[in-house]
Structure formats: structure tokens, C-alpha cells
Amino acid sequence: MNITLDSAPLNRVLPEYLPAEPQSENPPASMARATPQLRATVEQYRATLPAADFAGLIATIRSVFGKYTAKLREFQPGADRGRALHQLMDREMGVVGNMPVACGRGCLGCCHYEVEITSDDAAVLKAVVKAGRGIDHERMAVQAARERQSPEWRKSWSQDNRCVFLGEDGACGIYGDRPSVCRKHVVTTPAAACTTEGAAVASVQVLLAEILLSAALSIEGTEFGSLVKMLLKSLADMAARRAVALGAPSRNAGRSVAARRSPG
Numbered sequence: 001m002n003i004t005l006d007s008a009p010l011n012r013v014l015p016e017y018l019p020a021e022p023q024s025e026n027p028p029a030s031m032a033r034a035t036p037q038l039r040a041t042v043e044q045y046r047a048t049l050p051a052a053d054f055a056g057l058i059a060t061i062r063s064v065f066g067k068y069t070a071k072l073r074e075f076q077p078g079a080d081r082g083r084a085l086h087q088l089m090d091r092e093m094g095v096v097g098n099m100p101v102a103c104g105r106g107c108l109g110c111c112h113y114e115v116e117i118t119s120d121d122a123a124v125l126k127a128v129v130k131a132g133r134g135i136d137h138e139r140m141a142v143q144a145a146r147e148r149q150s151p152e153w154r155k156s157w158s159q160d161n162r163c164v165f166l167g168e169d170g171a172c173g174i175y176g177d178r179p180s181v182c183r184k185h186v187v188t189t190p191a192a193a194c195t196t197e198g199a200a201v202a203s204v205q206v207l208l209a210e211i212l213l214s215a216a217l218s219i220e221g222t223e224f225g226s227l228v229k230m231l232l233k234s235l236a237d238m239a240a241r242r243a244v245a246l247g248a249p250s251r252n253a254g255r256s257v258a259a260r261r262s263p264g
């Protein structure tokens, strides 16, 4: 895997996110949920930069991380924050417009893996499903029954591994609403390599995109998991809330509703 380390996007975003004058800004409490790609990038820099430069870079990453966290916290958890995350992700991924990216409509290699999403991504998908977008329920049941990182996901061309939102034409059926992980995955090797067993694939890592997703994951209450499980959980929560609103018994609401209805 090639890692492209480009400082241009950091320079582009810094004037917006960092104050011109130093100020007492609380650093992010924790970057414990940094993406594996961000960790790998940091380790690369640790190995190659002089100590003082590395310390400066870490300070910058932490500051940008804090700005992203603060920005995302302006939104309510759920679809609103999910869409804000998507907008920010698209903006930061805009830098790949200058690269020879091979990804295009219908190249579906990356839609046969275990895609992991945030609870805010899941809320956006729930809204999409609620609005009438069909899903392959059979495939969803198969994928939902798997453990995280199940070996089944390595059988990349299995029909069972197709994303539940992948259309028969090989295009994403929810492109405008796709999760943040799908937005940040781009390759520069020919698209055919993504569907060829054993072929080398060079994906592009955009540092700001990794900091952004790490910030989103670090917000209290944010969950992260496989697309189908997160979507099912989100839909179940919606069904439970609806049941409560209608006064119908549900696993969670049954006892209190029953208590209200029973005499004495």
C-alpha cells in the first residue's frame, strides 16, 4: 500500500481552523480512537522526521483534531452530524482531484469488503432507508450474522460480500449518502487491480481525512461497527421509539406501557 503524505491540505485548512494568534485552546482529551491509517502515518513521520519537527507535526495534528471535534459537536448526534461529517470529508478529499485517481462509477472492488461506519453514518443510512431506498435483506441477514473481521470477508468476490446498497449495475445505490469511510477510499492503480486477486493496489491516504474521521470517532457516544450491524441497530432504535410513541408494547417499552394500562 502506498501512502501519500501531502502537507498541502494541512496548509490549506490551517488558516481556517487555527487562530492566527495563539490562544488557550483545550487540546483534545483523547485521540485513542485514531484510525489505523492515521496511526500508520504518524509512525512513518516519527521514523523519518527530526524530533523537533515531529513534535510540531503532532501539535498541529492535535490542534486540527480538536477543531474538527468542536465543529462536529455543533451538530446533534445522528443524521445531522453524519451529513456534516460527509461535507467535511468531501472537502478534505477534494485534494485527490489533483491525483490520477482511478475510481469511477461501477468499479465496485471496495464494495465487497467489511465496510465500517459511525453511528452518525448509520443515522444517515436509516434516513435513506426510511425514505424508501430498498436493501437486499437476504444479504443483510448473512452479513449481520458474521463476527467482526470474519474470514468470510476475505472471499472478496462472494456475492454474499456485496454491500447491501450496491446496485445491480455495479454502482453505489446511495452515492450521495454513502458513509464517510467510502468517501475517503480512493486508489491510483487501475480500477481493474481492485478486482484482480493478488494485484497490488495503491490507495491514497489523505492526512486531514484521517484526522477528521479520528475526531468523529472520538466524540463521546459515537459507535463504530460494520455497516449492516450499525444500520440494523439504528433501524431497531427507530422502531422502538415509534412503538413507544404509538403506545405499542416493545421490548423496551412493554413494561411501562403495560403498567399504565393495567388496573391498579
Ligand code: SF4
Binding pocket: 110, 111, 112, 115, 163, 164, 165, 166, 167, 171, 172, 173, 174, 175, 178, 179, 182
Ligand atoms: S455504501 Fe456505496 S460506496 Fe459504500 S460500500 Fe456500499 S455500495 Fe460501495
